Amino acid sequence: MWIVAACLLPVLLLSVVVFGVQTLLITAVSVISCVVVEALSQKGMKRRITISDGSAVVTGMLLAFVIPPGVPLWLPILGAVMAIYIGKHLLGGIGYNIFNPAMLGRAFLMATFPVAMTTAWLPPLEDGAIFSFLSGSLDGVTAATPLYLLSHGGMEAVINEFGQPGDFYATFFLGWRPGSIGETSGLLILLGGLYLIYRKFITWHTPVAVLSTIALLTWIFGGESWFGGDPLLAILSGGAMLGAFFIATDYVTSPMGPRAKLIFGAGVGALTVLIRIKGGYPEGINYAILLMNPLTPSLEEWFRPERFAGPKVIEEEEGSSGDE
Amino acid sequence: MNATVLTFPKGGIHPPDYKSLTAEMVIEPMPTPTSLELILGQHIGVPCSPVVAKKDKVAEGALVGEVTKGMGVPLHAPVAGTVSNLTESAHPIQVSSPSVILRVNKKEEPKSYQSSDWSGLSPDELREKIHLAGIVGIGGAGFPAHVKLTPPPGSKIDTLVLNGAECEPYLTADHRQMIEHPDQVIEGARIILSILGITECLVGIENNKPDAIAAMSSEAEKQTSAEARIEIKTLEVKYPQGAEKQLIQSVTGRRVASQGLPADHGVIVQNVSTARAIFEAVALDKPYYEKVVTISGKGIARPANLLVKVGTLVKDIVTHLGGTTEELAKVVLGGPMMGFAVSTLDIPITKTTSSILFLTRDEIDTDLFSNCIRCGRCVEACPMGLQPNEIGVYVEASQGENTTKFGTMECFECGCCAYVCPSKRPLVQFIRMAKSQLKRRAAG
Numbered sequence: 219m220w221i222v223a224a225c226l227l228p229v230l231l232l233s234v235v236v237f238g239v240q241t242l243l244i245t246a247v248s249v250i251s252c253v254v255v256e257a258l259s260q261k262g263m264k265r266r267i268t269i270s271d272g273s274a275v276v277t278g279m280l281l282a283f284v285i286p287p288g289v290p291l292w293l294p295i296l297g298a299v300m301a302i303y304i305g306k307h308l309l310g311g312i313g314y315n316i317f318n319p320a321m322l323g324r325a326f327l328m329a330t331f332p333v334a335m336t337t338a339w340l341p342p343l344e345d346g347a348i349f350s351f352l353s354g355s356l357d358g359v360t361a362a363t364p365l366y367l368l369s370h371g372g373m374e375a376v377i378n379e380f381g382q383p384g385d386f387y388a389t390f391f392l393g394w395r396p397g398s399i400g401e402t403s404g405l406l407i408l409l410g411g412l413y414l415i416y417r418k419f420i421t422w423h424t425p426v427a428v429l430s431t432i433a434l435l436t437w438i439f440g441g442e443s444w445f446g447g448d449p450l451l452a453i454l455s456g457g458a459m460l461g462a463f464f465i466a467t468d469y470v471t472s473p474m475g476p477r478a479k480l481i482f483g484a485g486v487g488a489l490t491v492l493i494r495i496k497g498g499y500p501e502g503i504n505y506a507i508l509l510m511n512p513l514t515p516s517l518e519e520w521f522r523p524e525r526f527a528g529p530k531v532i533e534e535e536e537g538s539s540g541d542e
Numbered sequence: 543m544n545a546t547v548l549t550f551p552k553g554g555i556h557p558p559d560y561k562s563l564t565a566e567m568v569i570e571p572m573p574t575p576t577s578l579e580l581i582l583g584q585h586i587g588v589p590c591s592p593v594v595a596k597k598d599k600v601a602e603g604a605l606v607g608e609v610t611k612g613m614g615v616p617l618h619a620p621v622a623g624t625v626s627n628l629t630e631s632a633h634p635i636q637v638s639s640p641s642v643i644l645r646v647n648k649k650e651e652p653k654s655y656q657s658s659d660w661s662g663l664s665p666d667e668l669r670e671k672i673h674l675a676g677i678v679g680i681g682g683a684g685f686p687a688h689v690k691l692t693p694p695p696g697s698k699i700d701t702l703v704l705n706g707a708e709c710e711p712y713l714t715a716d717h718r719q720m721i722e723h724p725d726q727v728i729e730g731a732r733i734i735l736s737i738l739g740i741t742e743c744l745v746g747i748e749n750n751k752p753d754a755i756a757a758m759s760s761e762a763e764k765q766t767s768a769e770a771r772i773e774i775k776t777l778e779v780k781y782p783q784g785a786e787k788q789l790i791q792s793v794t795g796r797r798v799a800s801q802g803l804p805a806d807h808g809v810i811v812q813n814v815s816t817a818r819a820i821f822e823a824v825a826l827d828k829p830y831y832e833k834v835v836t837i838s839g840k841g842i843a844r845p846a847n848l849l850v851k852v853g854t855l856v857k858d859i860v861t862h863l864g865g866t867t868e869e870l871a872k873v874v875l876g877g878p879m880m881g882f883a884v885s886t887l888d889i890p891i892t893k894t895t896s897s898i899l900f901l902t903r904d905e906i907d908t909d910l911f912s913n914c915i916r917c918g919r920c921v922e923a924c925p926m927g928l929q930p931n932e933i934g935v936y937v938e939a940s941q942g943e944n945t946t947k948f949g950t951m952e953c954f955e956c957g958c959c960a961y962v963c964p965s966k967r968p969l970v971q972f973i974r975m976a977k978s979q980l981k982r983r984a985a986g
Contacts, residue, residue, distance in 0.1 A: 268912060313913035313935075313965075474918030474931075525927035526552060526787065527952050528799050 219272030221419060225410035226279045226464065229400045232393050237287040237340050238348045241399045244285070248294035249278030255298050259307035273312055277301055280320035280465060283400025284457055284504065285327060288338030288360065293331060297323035317511045318471045324504050336499075339363055342394040361396040364455040365500035373441070373448065383448060390454040401457040411463030420467040423476050427483025428462035428490075429453050435491040458490065461503040471511040478517040485510045547749055549778035550788040553925035555958045557711050557781060557879070559750065560905075563838045563845045564714045569722055571849040572862055574621050578853030579631040579890040580606055580642045585684040588612040592642055598625045602653045603829050606642050613689045615676040617642075620831035620851035622650035632889040634875045634882045641890070644853065655826035665737045668824055675823030676893070677830045680716075680813040684894045687816055691737050697805040699738050703793055704731055706747040706754065706814040707777055707784030710877030713897050715834040718847045719815050720747070720754035724761035730817030732770045733824050738810060743772045745814070746793045750779045781879065782956040786811050788925055835891060837863060841870030841900030850891055856898055857887035869902035878905075879957040911966040920959035920969060926952050930959035934972040942972075942979035950976045 233241040256274040260267045301323030309315045328335045341361035367375040380386040393403030414420045433449035440447025486506045493502025583589030590607025600619040607617035623644040631641035673688040708716040731743050762772040775793045787798045796807045822828040838845040843864030874881040920930040928949035936945045959969040
């Protein structure tokens with residue numbers, strides 16, 4: 219898990235450059251509260267304290283990464299209680315949680331603090347004044363995310379704000395756009411994700427399935443006419459990249475087999491596009507992942523690994539043993 | 543020599559092999575200790591009944607125990623001596639087991655054996671010689687060799703596979719046998735071919751033993767004829783390359799189904815050391831009472847490949863090799879992947895002991911285990927395509943009897959899953975518990 223945290227670190231550092239130093243503070247609050255809540259939960263439940271496994275640290279980072287950079291500093295604390303205590307330890311502790319804790323934390327904050335969670339967007343800094351947060355000059359500066367513009371004013375609104383697609387693809391990919399703390403830089407997320415694949419911590423199946431489904435369905439359904447959507451904008455906006463590489467690939471809440479991973483990823487992608495286009499929120503990957511998480515056991519039931527013994531023998535065994 | 547490197551497709555792991563500790567060590571006969579403890583049940587099934595009484599004098603190679611029912615094999619005195627007691631000895635798995643204690647008569651000269659021509663003997667006569675010599679498979683289960691060489695009626699055997707993979711880390715006993723006695727191993731293979739009435743023999747050796755591959759190849763060329771076509775197959779270094787089903791798949795491409803026997807697929811597998819023992823039984827008329835054992839690990843003063851008499855106590859071996867080191871943390875009988883840790887050194891070598899490992903703290907894992915995080919590495923590593931993770935979680939939830947769908951009974955306990963588990967979960971132990979719960983339920 220510490221490797222995953224290390225892969226998320228460049229993304230965090232970039233967010234400081236793009237949005238200012240408060241992203242670092244929000245992430246620190248989130249990580250510390252997740253670790254403290256984990257220790258207290260395990261102590262209260264008389265379980266072995268496992269904060270050194272890095273899992274709570276990763277949850278804390280991901281929780282901060284999916285909230286806007288202009289929220290009050292204390293906000294992640296409430297998210298951490300939801301994510302770690304209710305989402306993880308009340309459900310049995312690591313390995314037994316049904317839902318991704320960070321996603322559960324974000325959904326809880328969306329429900330309880332909808333204004334902060336949907337308006338505290340900041341424009342990328344242009345003057346490099348990353349410490350302006352400390353002098354209190356942030357108030358009143360907000361910006362609209364590409365997805366917000368897309369769902370409220372269509373492609374035209376996006377172009378008005380950010381220029382022609384050919385121009386903003388590159389800036390978005392590098393991370394200079396309004397958005398949640400750790401979701402904006404497609405480049406750094408991609409590099410971190412590729413490293414995790416290279417080290418065999420994750421496989422390519424889930425990210426590829428998520429991103430290709432989002433791109434394909436947005437292309438077909440996401441424009442003013444059929445096949446008029448912008449697939450590249452779709453994966454470079456919102457939390458698509460972060461979700462595909464770092465959240466939908468969570469071991470505990472996603473299936474293990476390659477085929478099950480492809481289905482899981484395609485489901486996440488499809489639900490994301492459905493929520494983006496038809497739902498009330500501009501971004502949907504948060505709920506898409508939460509909706510796919512509980513399907514994990516069924517996906518594993520349907521796609522068991524191929525046994526050395528061969529399928530015929532297994533059927534006979536199942537029949538004669540009469541379990542289930 | 544065949545240049546292509548063969549392997550099995552699904553699962554497997556690449557642990558550090560630690561074979562350099564003993565790979566260069568010539569097999570060294572260990573002086574017989576003052577007494578031996580001969581466990582009566584060294585094979586699968588009903589143990590031997592003793593045919594000697596207290597104070598009886600026995601000669602080297604004389605019968606000590608016999609079985610009248612089941613598929614067991616007789617037990618012989620490894621040296622001349624006097625029966626000092628009929629009692630119980632410590633046993634690595636069964637805790638304690640009936641045994642014959644033999645006080646060694648050091649004045650007696652070791653017996654010498656003359657080679658004789660076996661080519662005129664019928665398959666049944668050859669098989670009977672192997673039976674009477676008391677040979678069991680080296681593998682660990684103690685399956686009698688003559689039973690394995692009696693394929694079930696109706697099965698059409700076409701290939702003998704000799705197992706020289708020796709895929710467990712540390713182990714080099716088979717490796718040394720192939721380097722030092724390739725002629726006897728190959729002649730043993732020819733004896734087996736003649737028993738089975740077939741001509742095809744494939745020898746699988748992992749390619750971390752190029753010297754063994756070279757020695758065996760040149761010997762195979764020498765002894766190959768129209769009646770015995772012996773070919774060496776180079777195998778990729780991957781654990782568990784030497785597991786029976788994986789080996790068969792690697793060298794023949796055939797896949798042995800769950801409850802199927804190799805014989806159903808036309809194959810019989812024997813270990814290279816068993817082949818040499820068969821040579822000794824048939825050509826020399828020498829019973830199976832001594833064997834090569836790898837003594838290794840950083841916890842023993844002098845690692846070695848020892849030729850020891852069956853019944854030698856581990857503590858006598860330790861004394862012979864200069865004692866254990868201070869860092870010794872665990873003693874394992876068998877390989878590090880599938881062997882058993884033992885709590886005493888007063889434990890005798892049996893016909894199935896392949897090695898004794900003296901492991902230090904940095905060679906073993908003593909971390910506490912934690913919850914399954916469902917990373918799926920065990921599923922990927924399992925050569926049988928099972929789901930060790932699920933079996934473990936079910937056993938923890940007292941649901942071990944509901945794990946058939948994950949393949950519990952197909953597990954042969956190679957330990958790949960536990961090796962790769964980042965949560966250090968004792969998956970093999972979980973699976974053993976699930977197996978025993980399933981067996982109990984099947985028994986009603």
